Amino acid sequence: MGQMNGRLSAEDLMLVLGPVPTGGIRAWLYEGLRERIRGESLTAGTSLPSSRQVAAALGVARGTVTGALDLLVDEGFLVSRPRSGLVVAAVGGRAQAVPAPARVAPASPGTPDPALFPHTGWTRALRQAMRDLGPRHLGYQDPQGLPELREVVADHLRRTRGVVARAQDVIVVNGVAQAQSLLASVLSAGGNSTVAVEDPGSPGTRALLGAVGMEVLPVPVDGDGLMVEAIPARAGAVVVTPAHQFPTGCVLSSERRRELVERSAGSRLIIEDDYDAELRFDRRPVPALQALAPDSVALVGSVSKTLAPSFRLGWLVAPKHMLPSLISAKRYADLGTGVVDQLALAHFLGSGAYQRHVRSVRSVYQRRRRELLTALAFQLPELRVLGVEAGLHVVIELPDPGAEAAAVDALTAAGMACHGYSDTFDGVGRPGVVLGTARTGVEAIGVLREVLHPKN
């Protein structure tokens, strides 16, 4: 089709983008434009039609179109020009700097696609942070975190997760791992270093809690989430992933939520790991458990699934009675989180850029997950896939441990993020693969077929 440039009409644009799907218009528009700008079939300087015209041509709401276009502006693929509206940016250098997904080194399942990282948006947030950085930000800071960041985090968690929190209840942390490590040290100092965890569950969480001196007690998970009645009475805390259990992908049922809160009240800390709650695709995520019992739940969350795990930026909303000792623990851990990162996140969250980014990547991840599962259902219908429509990974059950080992090897060799499902169990686990869906496409299915049906 060659290159398109100049001032495009909505009809020209439809021609460029090709057949319109029946759903997922935002993701289709976003990915289609992005790919054509990077491939330079839409050249720098080309004016796009207005979002109103595009929406009319597609027969969709204008918000669907602006959602896709805003993300492209944030990422630097489009720029807004006074009289021309949105114009394709010069991205030659950047396009070369960002290798195709398949060439990126394998990562843990559950990490976001680096190609969707909001590069321009975060650069802008950092620039704003440096503008905001005044003399008061340069000396030693309150280890709890900058008040301006705690304010927007509390507001964000109230609105998106129903969390009961004011700025003074939030501690800024270097990711969920640090939050867990601080909680563990405060629990140990309080005389109870026994913690229950989900089984299957995150091997990282289990290793961390063990390494910092906790006794870790696995508690089984079924289709309704953590089996609350099986939590040993002596566990002073329990780590739970209610919105989207890791790795099975189930949601803690409402009976279990009530039961967990009732049984824990006054005696046991519930550590709610809200690790990918913003990435529920089919409907609004269930509100945080914390809202039911702010006095017995510590909620931990981060930007690891939405921006990048390497940013080490997160939050801990703690019950009031634990706040002073947790702030002390943070003080003695590192005297607080770096101030420029804090200012940048405050700006990114406060300006709405974060929510805009989450909305857009959510539709991309939803589409990728659906494509993978649809193809899997056709091509390997005998395999069972666990979990609700959410997050950046799926569990695919496999017939036996040999198939798991072969599948993990083959998927890893093909550059896909995965690990064995059985590795997420404390004892002998069920065979399967935990497969990242953020970047893995339908090519995973070819690999699995080769492993399961080598003669085909």
Place this chain on the structure above:
Amino acid sequence: MGQMNGRLSAEDLMLVLGPVPTGGIRAWLYEGLRERIRGESLTAGTSLPSSRQVAAALGVARGTVTGALDLLVDEGFLVSRPRSGLVVAAVGGRAQAVPAPARVAPASPGTPDPALFPHTGWTRALRQAMRDLGPRHLGYQDPQGLPELREVVADHLRRTRGVVARAQDVIVVNGVAQAQSLLASVLSAGGNSTVAVEDPGSPGTRALLGAVGMEVLPVPVDGDGLMVEAIPARAGAVVVTPAHQFPTGCVLSSERRRELVERSAGSRLIIEDDYDAELRFDRRPVPALQALAPDSVALVGSVSKTLAPSFRLGWLVAPKHMLPSLISAKRYADLGTGVVDQLALAHFLGSGAYQRHVRSVRSVYQRRRRELLTALAFQLPELRVLGVEAGLHVVIELPDPGAEAAAVDALTAAGMACHGYSDTFDGVGRPGVVLGTARTGVEAIGVLREVLHPKN
């Protein structure tokens, strides 16, 4: 004298800056220009004479002039223009955003002057970091730190501190506090949680080590530094500040250095807190103790004294046998330091901007310290001041605890960074004030006179 603009000759510039001092030309030039640009007696767009012309007019080496001018470029007060050379930048907005030193909230003694923070230089480093930020930086990282940063840190420490280190010996940490907390956790896990500290010494270090479960044993300090023979045999580690003892400002003598290394070999970890080693004014700082015994010394350092304590960025060079357990401890503490900060510091150190900044602020701090001590010697000759020419604080001994309490109150009320000298002792301490010299001027002396001689 009104405003100066257009293209200035070296003679015009001398007129603007006033009488030339006999020493400290770099600091005088830097501060004089900075003040006049901020006060707009040198207006935006004014061209400066070449550094060669200025050096000739002043009769000094050209490097002295470029040292001052480079810092002003880094800070955004001057910009380099193709044909005009250095030109005064428009700083109206910034000048307003940076309050005068006297109006900044009191800080700990020993923190740098926020007005000297290299704002433009760090902004540039962050911009470069975002350009460098590729897909491989966005997933989970090696908790030890980015190889590119560990490389430049090792190189920097080798060149400036004589440290024996390669990139693989360096762990990137969130400041010295985190390094100490990691070392404490590894020592405790190894079965020896007894640590000797200097007395007087840093109350922060003592509190941190106590809070993370170490038994802290104070060891007296005299004019030659830590009294090595008094370290109890059962101490598994000793924290020492050899280059510039905190707070007394003495340097660990060469006999004591040898003695410390010999007595500790094979049995005790020496934790060398190299907290302000880059701010020795009168001569090159003594090389790091670590160079004498890389297998028994863990060297910890940070950018807290040279850039800002709120950045929480530092390094830990550890003996090889401790590296694996320290990297594990860092992993379980927070999975690593934030990647953008790491890339920015790698760029700032690697480009030479860090060393340029340190050289320039060193001369400013030296001048401020000298002015204070000269005035003190004239106006309050009965007071004894401790320590060599280094760092961002002095200890001024006072006649009695009552004078200490009154002086701390009065200095704090006047917005000056200080605390009681006696607070740095484990038991009953000697009276005095630990006074920050980074921002405190001769006005401190008026306050002290008022306290000591209220009738004058």
